[in-house]
Amino acid sequence: MAEQEQSGGIAEHLQYWSYKFDDSNPFMQIHLDTMILTLMIALGLICFAAWLRGKLVEGAPTGVQNFMESVIDFINQTVKDNFPVHNPMIAPLAMTIFIFILLCNSLDILPSYLMHHIAGSVGLETFRQVPTNDLNLPVAMALSVFILVLYYEFKLKPVHFMKELLLQPFAALLLDSKNPLVKVLGVILIPLNLTLKLVEEFAKPLSLSFRLFGNMFAGEVIFLLIASLLLTNSINDLASAGGIVTEVAGILVGLGWSLFHMFIGLLQAFIFMILTVVYLSIAHQPVEH
Amino acid sequence: MSIDLTFIAQIVIFILMVRVLWKLLYAPLNDAMEARNQKIEKGLAAAEAGVEAKAKAESLIAAQLAEAKTKALEIISAAEKRAVEVNEEAINKSRREAEQILDSAREEVLSELEHARQSLRQEIAGIAMLAAEKVIEAELDATRHAKMIESIVHEGLGAA
Numbered sequence: 154m155a156e157q158e159q160s161g162g163i164a165e166h167l168q169y170w171s172y173k174f175d176d177s178n179p180f181m182q183i184h185l186d187t188m189i190l191t192l193m194i195a196l197g198l199i200c201f202a203a204w205l206r207g208k209l210v211e212g213a214p215t216g217v218q219n220f221m222e223s224v225i226d227f228i229n230q231t232v233k234d235n236f237p238v239h240n241p242m243i244a245p246l247a248m249t250i251f252i253f254i255l256l257c258n259s260l261d262i263l264p265s266y267l268m269h270h271i272a273g274s275v276g277l278e279t280f281r282q283v284p285t286n287d288l289n290l291p292v293a294m295a296l297s298v299f300i301l302v303l304y305y306e307f308k309l310k311p312v313h314f315m316k317e318l319l320l321q322p323f324a325a326l327l328l329d330s331k332n333p334l335v336k337v338l339g340v341i342l343i344p345l346n347l348t349l350k351l352v353e354e355f356a357k358p359l360s361l362s363f364r365l366f367g368n369m370f371a372g373e374v375i376f377l378l379i380a381s382l383l384l385t386n387s388i389n390d391l392a393s394a395g396g397i398v399t400e401v402a403g404i405l406v407g408l409g410w411s412l413f414h415m416f417i418g419l420l421q422a423f424i425f426m427i428l429t430v431v432y433l434s435i436a437h438q439p440v441e442h
Numbered sequence: 443m444s445i446d447l448t449f450i451a452q453i454v455i456f457i458l459m460v461r462v463l464w465k466l467l468y469a470p471l472n473d474a475m476e477a478r479n480q481k482i483e484k485g486l487a488a489a490e491a492g493v494e495a496k497a498k499a500e501s502l503i504a505a506q507l508a509e510a511k512t513k514a515l516e517i518i519s520a521a522e523k524r525a526v527e528v529n530e531e532a533i534n535k536s537r538r539e540a541e542q543i544l545d546s547a548r549e550e551v552l553s554e555l556e557h558a559r560q561s562l563r564q565e566i567a568g569i570a571m572l573a574a575e576k577v578i579e580a581e582l583d584a585t586r587h588a589k590m591i592e593s594i595v596h597e598g599l600g601a602a
Contacts, residue, residue: 174447179444180446181446182446182448183447184448187448188448192455195458198459198467199463199466202462202467205467206467206470211474211477212478214474221467222471222475225471225472242464245460245468246460248468249456249460252463253456253459288445289448290448292445293448293449293450293453293456296453297453297456
């Protein structure tokens, strides 16, 4: 019974504050908590950028400018190390991905229960404070990157990409063989090639988005488990020594996990950024003859 | 945990954010960094050029100093040579002048001596005439015996 209550409590914390346009269609809803937080982060970043732009100095940078220049320098270096050609869009894209995901993940430092209670005090039943825990955000970003990759593949090497799409991995059957039967087999295998290639291509945005979502979601679930097992269960036993020990242990474990999860958030932001650069870099690779 | 309209909205937010942050954050910071890097590179190049110019100037100065030293030595040796020549010339000139002075002094002395002899001769002749006149005042005819007395005095002085 208690376990059912606990799982019910955790599930309650994993609900989104959403607005449904059409109850019969699950697609026709919007997660207001995700939207509000991402818009706040985006507006905050834009305001910060506008403020910093007015304070830029040509000489030796200090403070915020120095920190941001270090971030830009790190991103530029990462792009330069991975990119075969110069594309002015890649570094700003990588920077936006890194900073935006990092800020979204950093909201995880706030305890879920606390945010849930604050939201409850203003009349909201549910509120999720980490936008990257919402599958919509990682998928939206990953799909945007994937569309960009496809755009560059078609723009820079359309013939090569189409050849890869239709003939790989059995291109040798159709192109190199002199036996007409083998050539026919090569043609027959085109749908299989296409399927394999599509799976390979679609695995990129899928893995990109689910890696971020899975890590952040799992982190939140683990924190909720720690909180529900060690903190909320013992909150009524604070008069006893066991209750105090459990509560202190819960706070310490929760704090430790929060700090570790912040590191995971940083790592995930970096991984998303570097994989974006790598995928775009593959799309920019010159064709080998 | 499903895909819904949030997904579409997030794509729009993401694309807009990339565009806006590119213009507002990345471009100004990157431009500032590139401008600073160029400035630093220019400064380093100028410093390198300065070091090269200094080395070149130092070698030029060393060469010029060596040349000046050589020239100075040449000038000093020429000056010393000239000084010796001038000194010798001066000594020779002095010697010549001294000899000339001596010659003219000798000539003057001889002329004075001659002049003194002449006047002495005349005076002695006068005295002798006067003495002879006194001794032989009556018998001696002055005009007749003057030549004879003069030749005697002259012979006497010549012997002296």
